[in-house]
Amino acid sequence: MKNFPISIRPFGVHAVLIEWPQEVNDRILNDILFFSAHLKKECLHEGLWELIPAYNSLTLVLRNDVIQFDTFKIQLEQWYSEKKAITLEQKYLWRLPVCYGSEFALDLIEVSEKLQKTPAEIIELHTENPYTVYGIGFLPGFMYLGGLPSLLEIPRRSSPRPKVLKGSVGLAGKQTGVYPQESPGGWNIIGNCSVPIFNPKNENPCLVKVGDKVQFYSISKAEYDLHKIESEVGIYQFEKIKIDA
């Protein structure tokens, strides 16, 4: 397996930051996930470490203890050079239903005017291809999605809304995403996803993991209401398709 030039730097006394070349692509993300899986399986004591992948970086955090950086860096370089093509946790493509109806899509008209497309074209572009999950952060269950068609790039709203509805689907710059909770926010809202991928009551609170893919599909308000009720009573079945690592 080809290795990338990586940099290893201290991040306080409890954490180490490993960085890959500053690019957004699936090859780099996959290499990070392979190394992360290798570290978890072969190298690091389970339960003591947290590994946080995002875009071109992997941060390792040691609970309750201080890292001896100089020796740990050498060790990490060694582990990286030895890393084998071990099997990654199964990746999935998650198909998430979004209602792009006017009740939720507060900014769809404005977005379509600015981008000089009809609302139907915006929805088609937004649902056309799967997005890669490059990181989960900002809020519990918030996915950083890569792969937005350049035709949908639009700046954030000039003034953020104090309250954005849970499930809101937004556009901002090169990014699209779903607000996992009600929160303030400045993204352009074009729809709402009725089924939460994050639920703190579950042992694994977040269905989606970094490296998975997400594809949205358009549903009616009636289907939205049905899925919402199904997910509230816990019988909603998420659509997922296995994908190769």
Place this chain on the structure above:
Amino acid sequence: MKKLKSMLKVLKSGFFTTIQDTGRFGFRDKGVPISGIMDTETVYKLNMLLENESDAAVLEITMTGPTLEFEEATYIALGGAELSITLNNEPISNYKVLKVNAGDILSYGRLKKGFRAYLAIKKGFQSSLVLGSRSYYGNITPKALLKDKSEVPFIKTALFDPKITGLKVDSILDEELLHVAKGPEFELLDDKQLEMLFSQEFTIANENNRMAYQLNETITGHTFSMLTSATLPGTIQLTPAGKLIILMKDGQTTGGYPRILQLTDKGISILAQKKAGDTLSFKLM
């Protein structure tokens, strides 16, 4: 049947009172912050006095304190910010093991120094665990803070013979110097920014809470663009406009601003005792 859990009755909740323990570990890759006690230096001592497990849950009391009634006998220890506190109208002091009896009323008065006070209890508070921690964090726990007339469960303790009954503590409340390590994007800083960071005093902005502390003074900004990457409690971010944002225990787990400095654990505790208008300065380790 013998009742296993007794209740601490929150008669008045104060400004912002929460339950916190050592935090939620293992879900940062899903965007869940660790949360937990802001001033760990203080709580470590209180749980030690009570001979508790180090992860025993405590009440974190911000700025103005609650009025509390104990349903059964137990032992408590108080510390952190200095407030006028009474137990059944008798003044009591921090860093001592205190016995409380059924019906006793603990009442917090005026804030004198610091910002966050802690109430530790023998065996820890027994509120429910969410993802392995009792720490309140509004985005995932049923409650974001304790309300008037709520209750917090604890296990009664009729008799406890502490090894140490009190501590003389070197208070961190007066400390204003925060030791910092270089953050991952430290090298981005130019001479002028370094000079501004390490030669002036900063004051705490009104925007300060368990997620982050902002500072009033700015340094020169930047146009550096980076990919979103992990952040930690104690990470100091620099915005393009030159604003400094110090992430705390409920802080977001990833961010897109350069991480120029990193506080020590002790620095996080010192900062947790600061309120709007208080001053601080940074010293590079």
